[in-house]
Structure formats: structure tokens, C-alpha cells
Amino acid sequence: MGKKVALLIGIGNYGSGLKTLQCPANGVNAMNTVLAEPEIGGFDEVIPLIDPDVGTMRSQIGAVFGRLAKSDLALFYFTGHGIKDMTGEFYLTTAQTQLFDNGRLNPGTAVEAEFVKRVMGNCYAQRKVIILDCCFGAAFAEGFLTMDDGGVDLEAELGGKGWVVLTAATARNYALEQEGEPLSVYTRYLTEGLRTGAAAKRGNAYISVGQLHDYLRTQVQKVAPTMSPEIFNARQGQAIQIAKAAIATRELTYREAIRSKIRRGQIGGAGRVYLNTLQQQLQLPPQRAAELETQELQPYAQKQAHLDTYRQALLAEIEVEYPLGDDAIADLQDLQKLLNLRDRDVRPLVIKTLQALSVRGDVRAMVSRLFSPPEITQPALPEPSQIQLPAIDIPLRSARGIDYQPLVELLRSQQWQEADQFTRQQMLKIAGRTTAGWLRGEDWENFPATDLQTIDQLWQAYSSDRFGLSLQIAAWESAGAHVDLETMRTVGIQLGWKPPEGYWKEPEGYTYNLSAPPGHLPTQLTKVGSLGRKFQAVAQKLRRQLPEPANAIGEPAQPVNPRVPHWSERWGMTAQSYPFETMRVNERGDIVERIAGEAECFVEDLGNGVTLEMVYIPGGEFLMGASEDEAGAFSDEPPQHRVTVPEFSLGKFAVTQAQYAAITGKNPSHFKGDQRPVERGAWQDAVAFCKALTDRTGKRYRLPSEAEWEYACRAHTSTPFAFGPTLTPDLANYDGNYSYGQGPEGTYRQQTTEVGQFLPNGLGLYDLHGNVWEWCADGWHYTYDGAPSDGTAWTAGGEQNGRVIRGGAWNVDPRLCRSASRLRLTPDLRNYDIGFRVVCSPPRT
Structure with a gap:
């Protein structure tokens, strides 16, 4: 196991021409405390350096990072002024740094970023984290010390591959310290997120650099909206684990x-x-x-x-x-x-x-x-209250008694942001989701067609067909009208809801004028995972013929949108929801997108504090099997065929040893641990567990069909893995000595891990790639020729002494962990890399 070594440098005192800073020394001390704490940072060596001169700073940077080994983790933290010279080269200041009378930097008194780049580039450590809480210019006022625009490209200055760089702000923003506050805004939340564990995602035992950055960006921008903390990473840098999540799960x-x-x-x-x-x-x-x-x-x-x-x-x-x-x-x-x-x-x-x-x-x-200049770039935009377009004769119909006249007035005066806010408020009110703040797939399916059509017609009419729900549906249909995540990204980029690279926008990041892309408004009002169901439902309802209402506002003359009961009502369950975050990687395994989601489940009480969480999986259609051009596909994975899967619920995790023991009183596993998946169980043992669970609960439990398993694993993706075109050891537990495609090699853990240690897929399900193989109900068939298209298990024909396992395991290469990968085993085989998860079918009606 490698060492974790950190060099912390804070510069608060300078030569002539630079403002003294009070926070850097405090920042170094605070970081020292957090990183050195065994139950938090757990760093083996932390070297604090406050107000060094040029020679000392260069010497320490070279000495600390020049002696590390390949398995070590190197962390470099700098806080103080950052300066550019006349040629654009970026420098870190020292206690000797001074400006000439003409305001130019004396370059002999600072440490150029090129030096840091060389040292870190020559450092053997594979994990390198650079954190810069620094300014890009001199302070301009008392009270808050800010940094001038410098146009510094930190990724270019401090390298690309092999490390990750966190910065308090880009050159277009202001990193700052507040007079009277002991820490800068950035370092305050940096140390708080590590110390309290607040930066960790629920269920994670460690805080990764990516999680830390997400927490910092959110917290800093609440206080200082113009600051934009950034992350520049290379090969899986965001997944580097920087600290333990030293916090109780309940907190x-x-x-x-x-x-x-x-x-x-x-x-x-x-x-x-x-x-x-x-x-x-x-x-x-x-x-x-x-x-x-x-x-x-x-x-x-x-x-x-x-x-x-x-x-x-x-x-x-x-x-x-x-x-x-x-x-x-x-x-x-x-x-x-x-x-x-x-x-x-x-x-x-x-x-x-x-x-x-x-x-x-x-x-x-x-x-x-x-x-001046205004943020809204629309030329010569008059004050909205002074714009008054002619009224357009549109019936203001509502199935829920909503008065749409205020929306008319806002749209007539082209107050687009206020109109969008009103639209959001009323739609949330109609769906009963005001507290949640967003609509789920079933909310769109139950949304009154009357109101959707009224909202759509008003937005289209007063924007001259620039905005409206119909334009959003047109964009979706032009992209193929599919519900997979790739289609959603295509549509999101076309509508201006997300940039080609980066995160989906929040409402405050939208463009509220007519220069926005067609269909940009009203805002999406749903999470990415539910967008497909939104588009499907809205497309159907906008085309529906409605009867004329008895009056302009109120109930229509006859029902036009009968309510579809929530799945939990139909199933007789008590539903719970849980938020999660998943991600998408590119061919090299670099994180290119983080996606927030929310799933719903019911919880089965197995006694003695042991529970089983069953996640609701809405029905849908998908292409099952490997595509012709999928790298590493085996001959038993084609042909790709379209399958329609009815709704079902699936275990959030593979069945754990605690759950197995609660039902059977046994634990056959080789790698012991209550929260590890049970293994060394034959197919017959898994079937017996399902029968015993059915008898205990009165619900219909069984093994998943192959189609259900792959549908859940893909989570509306068509790439080899739910996370994208490759897999990394930071996303799943497999033999990290091997890679898939251009993806990285990494850790080989040589055993199972506790369930839920890695990020879930887009349906909120954990560990479907790797950890343990999972039994399915199907008999073995060497191809999909003649396979069922309705999602049921394929039990007829084939090789009756063969059963299917899916998902890969801790001891195989990532090729076997693909969504389409499948293997044949005899049903009596018991091995320490085979487990299972269960399905609960809807009650019979």
C-alpha cells in the first residue's frame, strides 16, 4: 500500500506591491489538521510551509515530490496570491515576491508554474492532487481581497494527464477572503467537507476528489455566486480517494x-x-x-x-x-x-x-x-414592464382550476424568467410536487392534457413559436424519439439545457431571452432519468383532442385525463424515494458527466434490523444483446433484438450475507461480512431463497429473467457499460490488472467488497458490473434466436443443465462485466464469485 504525502504552502506576507493576506496561514494549519487526522485524511506525512522564500519553496516542492513511489498519493495545496507576468506565464508567490513600481512582477521572487509542472510530471506517484486557493491579481479593496482577471489556463499551466487540479476560481471569477474570517471561502468549505464528511455521497466510505469538488462548487456559490470553483482532471483523477468519510451514516x-x-x-x-x-x-x-x-x-x-x-x-x-x-x-x-x-x-x-x-x-x-453591460445579451431589450404585446385569443382552460391570466401578462411583457417561474410553480402545484421541486415520470403521465395544451399554446403564441413544449417534443422526435440517455443528451444539447461537455443546467443557468435555442423554455422541470417518460407523455397529451370546457377556467365538461394510480398504490406497497448520483465516462475512463437521479423503492423488513430494499423499475423497451461492433463481444451475445419489459422491482443490491442468513439461517460465503454479497450458493439455493422469502412476506419473489437483468443493468444506455464505453476500477470491483478498450488499469481488490461501495447506475441500482456474478432464471441458449420478446425468462428448449449468470465478478477482466456479457454454468455449481439478486413481481390482478 502506498504512502499519502501532502505539501501545504500558504503565503500571506509579501514584498512590496502586494496586499497582505490573513487567511493563508490559517488555511495551511486547518488543512494540516484534517489531512493528518487518521480517521479523516490518514496522510502518512503532511509538510506545512508558511511564508517560505523562493529557494525554500522550490527546494521543498522538489524534495517532497521527487522521492515518491508509483503507489503513493501526492497532494499539493497552495493558498496565496497568484500572478501573471507580461508574457502570460503564471507564478505562485512567495514571501519575497514583489512588484516593481510599474506594477510588473519581479520574476526572480516567485515560483513559476512551469517548475511545479516539471516536478509533478517527473513524480512517480500515479495519484496527484493539486489544490489552488489562490488569487490571480492584487487586492482591490479592503474587507474582501479579490483577484483580477488573468486569463490563466490552469490545465495548460499545471498539466493534463496524471493528476487532477482543483481551483477556487477561474480567471473570470474572484477567489477571495473576507476580512475578519479566519479562512478563505474556498478553504473554509474544503476543510469542512473533509472534516465533517459532508462532501461524501451517502453510502460512500471515502471522499473522492470529484465528490469534494462538487461539494465545494455548491457551497462556495451559495455564498459567493460569482466564484466558480473548477476541476481540471486527467485519467480518472476525479475518482482519487482523498479522505475517509468520517461521519455517522445517520448524520x-x-x-x-x-x-x-x-x-x-x-x-x-x-x-x-x-x-x-x-x-x-x-x-x-x-x-x-x-x-x-x-x-x-x-x-x-x-x-x-x-x-x-x-x-x-x-x-x-x-x-x-x-x-x-x-x-x-x-x-x-x-x-x-x-x-x-x-x-x-x-x-x-x-x-x-x-x-x-x-x-x-x-x-x-x-x-x-x-x-452595464447587461447579462441578458438581447440587443436594446426594453424594461419588460414597458413591453406589451397584443393579446392573443387563446382559451385559458385548466382541469385543475388554475388561473393562467398571470402567465399571459408575463408572456405579453416578455418577462421570460418570471413566466418560467410561474409555469414551474403551477405545474408543481398541479402535480402535488411543490415541496419536491421537480416532476417524476408518473407525474407527467398523470398531468392533465388540458393544462399542458394551454401552457404550450401560450408559450408558443407569445414567443412567435420560439418557445413551448411542442418545440421540445419536436427536438426529441428528430433525435429518434428514444428514451435512452444518449438521446436525452442529444436533445438536451439541442435545446440548450446542457453544454456539449459538462453538467446539465439549473434554471438559473438558462437563457431568458429570444436568443435562446428553439424550445429552450419552459425549463425541463424533471431529472435527466425521467426526461424520456416526460417526452413520451407530453407528446401523447399535446396531440389529444379535448372537449370544449363549460367555462374558461375550471373542470372540463367530461374527464379527459383519468388518473393513473402510482405503482405503490397498485402494488399495495409503501414507497420510499432516495437520491443518488451516477456518472458517465469517455473511452479513456475520464469522467465527463455527473447525473443526479432519484429512485423509488419499498423496504422489506427481514427482522433483527435486517432489511431488503426493492427498487421499482418502470417497464419499457430496449435492445438486448451486444451490437455487431461491440468490442470483446462473444458469439452467444447476438443477435440484438428488441424486448418489451413489464414493470418489476429489483434488489437495490445483490443479496447480502445478513439478508441470506435472516431468511435461511445459513451463510455459505467464503469472504465473510454481513454487508458483503452472499456467494458460494448454487442456482437451486437462490431459487430456494426466493421461495422462502415469498413464504415469509406473501409477495412474489423470484430470480430475474435475463431480459429483466440486462434492462435494469443498462438503465436506458446502449454502451457496453451503464457508465459509458469503458469501465474503471473506481466504478466497479473487478480485476484491475486488465482494461477494456482505452480504459485504465487500476486496483485489483482480490475479494468481494461490501455492497453499495461504488456509484449506482441510472436506475439507482448498485454493483451490476462486477463484485459477484448473479444467477438468472433462464436456461442456457447459445444465441438469442427465438428468444422471448416480452421480458420473460427463456426456460423452454436450450440446454436444461445450463443456467445463466450475468454481470462479472471481482476476479474477472472488465470484458466479462459488460451489460451484454453472459456465461453458462451448471445449476449445482457453488463458487466464491457467484451471488444473486431478487425480483419482486407486481401482485396478480
Whole structure:
């Protein structure tokens, strides 16, 4: 096992021409504490270096990283000023760094990034993490010390392959420290995320660099919206495990629940009741629960304090003079920059304040002067309240009594963002999902066609066919009208909902003017995993012929959208939902996209604190088997054929040893551990377990068919793996000495791991690639010729003494872990790499 070594450098004191910083020394000390703690960072060696001169800094960088071995982890943390010279070269400052009288850098007093790049490039350690909490220019004001635009390309400056670089901000943003605060904003949340475990995803025992960056970006932007923490990574850099998640599972569960219930910086009434109930169920001490809430709400409170400060300054200027003079406007713009507030944060506040005061003069002109250049790029856009398009005769019909007149007025005045917010609010209200804030697939399927058509017609009419649900459906149909994730990405890029590379946009990242792509608005209002069901449902409902209502607002004359019961009602189950995150990698195994999802399940109580979580899998159609050009495919995987799979539920994990023992009283496993998958069970043993579970619960449990297993494993993907075109040892447990395609080699764990240690697929299911093979109900057939197309198990014909296993295992190469991979075994074989998971069928009706 390799060593973990960290070099921490903080520069707060400088030569002439640079502002002294108070936070760097504190940042180094805080990082030292967290990384050196055995139960958190667990670093073998942490070298803190505060205010070194040029020689000492260069010497320590060379000495620390020049002696590491291939299996080691190298971490370099720098906090202080960062400077560019006249040629554009980027430098890290030292205690000797000075600027000449003309403002230029004395290059002999700083350490050039090229030196760091050379040292890290020559370092043998395969895992390299660079964290830069630094400024790109001199401070411009007291109170908040900010960094000027420098145009520094950090990925180019500090290398691409072999390491990952985290930065507090790009050259277009401001990294900062607040006067009176002991730590910079970035380092505050960096150490907090590691110390408390808040950066970890639920169920993960370790914090990866990617998880840490996601946490930092979210928390920092709550406080300082103009800051944009970035990550520049190469070969699987984001998956490097940097610390243990030293936090009780119940605290992480409660913390995630708090985040889900925060609306506009506050916890609403229903959210408060939910959290109080959850706190009691988790038996979390009230004082600790309150502390966690304070931590999660603090960024929102700080941002609101900044807005209040700006508003007080605006009122003070108005009291002196209105219309505001050039000096007052310049001071307010400086203050906005100082407080790290975006135009879109401040503009509504300014408009509301000026309107409340009934100031004289042209409000539009004053807003334009304060926010020049405006964030909205539409040329010469008038103040929305002064635009008034002619009214268009569209019946405002609603099956739920919604008054759409306010939407008409917002669209007539081209207040696109406000119109989108109103649309979201009413659609959530109709679906009963106001607290959740997004719609599930079944919500779209149950959404009144009357209301969808009214919303669509209004958006189309007042945007001159630029926006509307119909345009979104047209984009989906032009992409093939499929529901797989690849189609969703294609449509998302076309509609402007996501960039070609990177994450899907939140509503605040949308473009609220007519320069947006066709169909851009209204916003998607659903998670990526539910987009396909949304498009299917909306397409059907927009084409439906509706009867004329008795009046403009109210119930239609006859029902046009009978409610489809939720699956839990039809099944007689109590449904629970859980959030998750999955990801997509490219051919090299680099993470190219992180996708948030939410799944629903019911929980079976097996006694003595042992439970079984069964995830609901909506029915659908997919192509089963390997494509003709899939690398590494075997002759028993074709031909690809279309299969329609009815709804079912599948174990969230492979059956664990604790679950198996709770039902059978036995544990045949070689690798012992309650939360490890049970193994060394024959096919007959798995069938017997299902029968005993059926007898215990009264529900219909069985092994999955091959079609159900592959449908669940693919999770609406068509690539060799649910995560993309390759697999990495950071995504699944297999023999990391081997790679698939251009993917990386990595860790070979040589045993099973506890279930849920890796990210789930797009349906929220864990460990379908690797860990243990999983028995299916089907008999063995050497090809799919004549296979059922309805998702049932293929038990007729074939080789009756052969059964199918799927998914690969801890001791095989990734080729065998593909979604389409299948093997034949005799049903009496017991081995320490074979397990199973169970299906629960819907009740008979």
C-alpha cells in the first residue's frame, strides 16, 4: 500500500506591491489538521510551509515530490496570491515576491508554474492532487481581497494527464477572503467537507476528489455566486480517494435531507415537519440536528447578508441623490463586485427597491446604467414592464382550476424568467410536487392534457413559436424519439439545457431571452432519468383532442385525463424515494458527466434490523444483446433484438450475507461480512431463497429473467457499460490488472467488497458490473434466436443443465462485466464469485 504525502504552502506576507493576506496561514494549519487526522485524511506525512522564500519553496516542492513511489498519493495545496507576468506565464508567490513600481512582477521572487509542472510530471506517484486557493491579481479593496482577471489556463499551466487540479476560481471569477474570517471561502468549505464528511455521497466510505469538488462548487456559490470553483482532471483523477468519510451514516442522511428541503434559503413548514420526524427516526440528538441545519443554511444566510448590505447602500445613495450620479453608480458597482454578487442576484433587488420607493424618472434607464453591460445579451431589450404585446385569443382552460391570466401578462411583457417561474410553480402545484421541486415520470403521465395544451399554446403564441413544449417534443422526435440517455443528451444539447461537455443546467443557468435555442423554455422541470417518460407523455397529451370546457377556467365538461394510480398504490406497497448520483465516462475512463437521479423503492423488513430494499423499475423497451461492433463481444451475445419489459422491482443490491442468513439461517460465503454479497450458493439455493422469502412476506419473489437483468443493468444506455464505453476500477470491483478498450488499469481488490461501495447506475441500482456474478432464471441458449420478446425468462428448449449468470465478478477482466456479457454454468455449481439478486413481481390482478 502506498504512502499519502501532502505539501501545504500558504503565503500571506509579501514584498512590496502586494496586499497582505490573513487567511493563508490559517488555511495551511486547518488543512494540516484534517489531512493528518487518521480517521479523516490518514496522510502518512503532511509538510506545512508558511511564508517560505523562493529557494525554500522550490527546494521543498522538489524534495517532497521527487522521492515518491508509483503507489503513493501526492497532494499539493497552495493558498496565496497568484500572478501573471507580461508574457502570460503564471507564478505562485512567495514571501519575497514583489512588484516593481510599474506594477510588473519581479520574476526572480516567485515560483513559476512551469517548475511545479516539471516536478509533478517527473513524480512517480500515479495519484496527484493539486489544490489552488489562490488569487490571480492584487487586492482591490479592503474587507474582501479579490483577484483580477488573468486569463490563466490552469490545465495548460499545471498539466493534463496524471493528476487532477482543483481551483477556487477561474480567471473570470474572484477567489477571495473576507476580512475578519479566519479562512478563505474556498478553504473554509474544503476543510469542512473533509472534516465533517459532508462532501461524501451517502453510502460512500471515502471522499473522492470529484465528490469534494462538487461539494465545494455548491457551497462556495451559495455564498459567493460569482466564484466558480473548477476541476481540471486527467485519467480518472476525479475518482482519487482523498479522505475517509468520517461521519455517522445517520448524520449524512440527515444532512442530505436538509439540503433537499431548503427552498430559497429557508426550510418551509412541510420541510420542517419532515426533518423533525426524520430526526426522531434517526435518533439524532436535537442539538446535533440543529448544528447540521445551521451549517447547511449558513451559505444562504451569508449571501442574504451580502444582499442586505447592498440594499442598505443603495438606499443611502438614493437618500443623497436620485437619479444616481456616475460616482454613486461606480461605487455600487464596486460594492457588488466586492460582495461577489452577480447581476442576476442584484437586478431584481434594485428594481423592487426603486418601484417600492416610487422614484421619479426612468427605472429602466437607471437599471441599465447599474448593470452595464447587461447579462441578458438581447440587443436594446426594453424594461419588460414597458413591453406589451397584443393579446392573443387563446382559451385559458385548466382541469385543475388554475388561473393562467398571470402567465399571459408575463408572456405579453416578455418577462421570460418570471413566466418560467410561474409555469414551474403551477405545474408543481398541479402535480402535488411543490415541496419536491421537480416532476417524476408518473407525474407527467398523470398531468392533465388540458393544462399542458394551454401552457404550450401560450408559450408558443407569445414567443412567435420560439418557445413551448411542442418545440421540445419536436427536438426529441428528430433525435429518434428514444428514451435512452444518449438521446436525452442529444436533445438536451439541442435545446440548450446542457453544454456539449459538462453538467446539465439549473434554471438559473438558462437563457431568458429570444436568443435562446428553439424550445429552450419552459425549463425541463424533471431529472435527466425521467426526461424520456416526460417526452413520451407530453407528446401523447399535446396531440389529444379535448372537449370544449363549460367555462374558461375550471373542470372540463367530461374527464379527459383519468388518473393513473402510482405503482405503490397498485402494488399495495409503501414507497420510499432516495437520491443518488451516477456518472458517465469517455473511452479513456475520464469522467465527463455527473447525473443526479432519484429512485423509488419499498423496504422489506427481514427482522433483527435486517432489511431488503426493492427498487421499482418502470417497464419499457430496449435492445438486448451486444451490437455487431461491440468490442470483446462473444458469439452467444447476438443477435440484438428488441424486448418489451413489464414493470418489476429489483434488489437495490445483490443479496447480502445478513439478508441470506435472516431468511435461511445459513451463510455459505467464503469472504465473510454481513454487508458483503452472499456467494458460494448454487442456482437451486437462490431459487430456494426466493421461495422462502415469498413464504415469509406473501409477495412474489423470484430470480430475474435475463431480459429483466440486462434492462435494469443498462438503465436506458446502449454502451457496453451503464457508465459509458469503458469501465474503471473506481466504478466497479473487478480485476484491475486488465482494461477494456482505452480504459485504465487500476486496483485489483482480490475479494468481494461490501455492497453499495461504488456509484449506482441510472436506475439507482448498485454493483451490476462486477463484485459477484448473479444467477438468472433462464436456461442456457447459445444465441438469442427465438428468444422471448416480452421480458420473460427463456426456460423452454436450450440446454436444461445450463443456467445463466450475468454481470462479472471481482476476479474477472472488465470484458466479462459488460451489460451484454453472459456465461453458462451448471445449476449445482457453488463458487466464491457467484451471488444473486431478487425480483419482486407486481401482485396478480
